[in-house]
Amino acid sequence: MIKAFLFDLDGVIVDTAIYHYQAWKQMANNLGFDISEEFNEQLKGVSRMDSLDIILKHGGIEVSDEEKLALATQKNENYLNLVSKMSPADILPGVGDFFVQVKQENIKIALGSVSKNAKLILEGIGMLDDFDSIIDGTKISKGKPDPEVFLKGAEELGFSPAECLVFEDAVAGVESAKRAGMKAVGIGKEDVLTEADVVFEDLVGVDIHDLLAQVNQ
Ligand code: B16
Numbered sequence: 001m002i003k004a005f006l007f008d009l010d011g012v013i014v015d016t017a018i019y020h021y022q023a024w025k026q027m028a029n030n031l032g033f034d035i036s037e038e039f040n041e042q043l044k045g046v047s048r049m050d051s052l053d054i055i056l057k058h059g060g061i062e063v064s065d066e067e068k069l070a071l072a073t074q075k076n077e078n079y080l081n082l083v084s085k086m087s088p089a090d091i092l093p094g095v096g097d098f099f100v101q102v103k104q105e106n107i108k109i110a111l112g113s114v115s116k117n118a119k120l121i122l123e124g125i126g127m128l129d130d131f132d133s134i135i136d137g138t139k140i141s142k143g144k145p146d147p148e149v150f151l152k153g154a155e156e157l158g159f160s161p162a163e164c165l166v167f168e169d170a171v172a173g174v175e176s177a178k179r180a181g182m183k184a185v186g187i188g189k190e191d192v193l194t195e196a197d198v199v200f201e202d203l204v205g206v207d208i209h210d211l212l213a214q215v216n217q
């Protein structure tokens, strides 16, 4: 029986993927190469340093650990500049109505994001108080697809993995949920999120009773 929902942030609650992309692109351009939006797909749900390694490999560039840290810091500064203007208007369609239903059902809610900026973004969009527990990049040592982020969320809420349902937009995030022994709702395309138990394009019009009936089978 599902008793808790664990939400990814980027791509489920809010669309920060575009800002991550712009900030990484700017860094890559400074280094003399480019990254496409298609390439950016594989960075979703992947931690900052792991993303940097993937991008540098793509550009055929090798740098020292010290330089890596400087590049990651520079990217984060660009990213923070872009997200600093976020407001409740940036909450993805359907999220508000869905959270009202979740609260009515007394289901506990945790955030499961690998972003170190998650709290800042939740504050910006006015949703910090909507979560019973927040697991972000400051609390974990392994990014998705490792299950750590969702296992910690379940633990903080006091539920077993079988009692938790994960909402994810990234392939790496769905894998993370599966490896944690949890069911997963994919937000996005069915042909991409093939491992998810149920897939919705977004949360618009999703009925919590129908969903629970489906995943509690
Ligand atoms: P930061 P999520 C992830 O957030 C993003 O999808 C990913 O693109 C990003 O690299 C990662 O957070 C780290 O973010 O640089 O802010 O610590 O999807 O797990 O909510």
Ligand code: MG
Residues within 6 Å of the ligand: 008, 009, 010, 011, 012, 044, 045, 168, 169, 170, 173
């Ligand atoms: Mg995501």
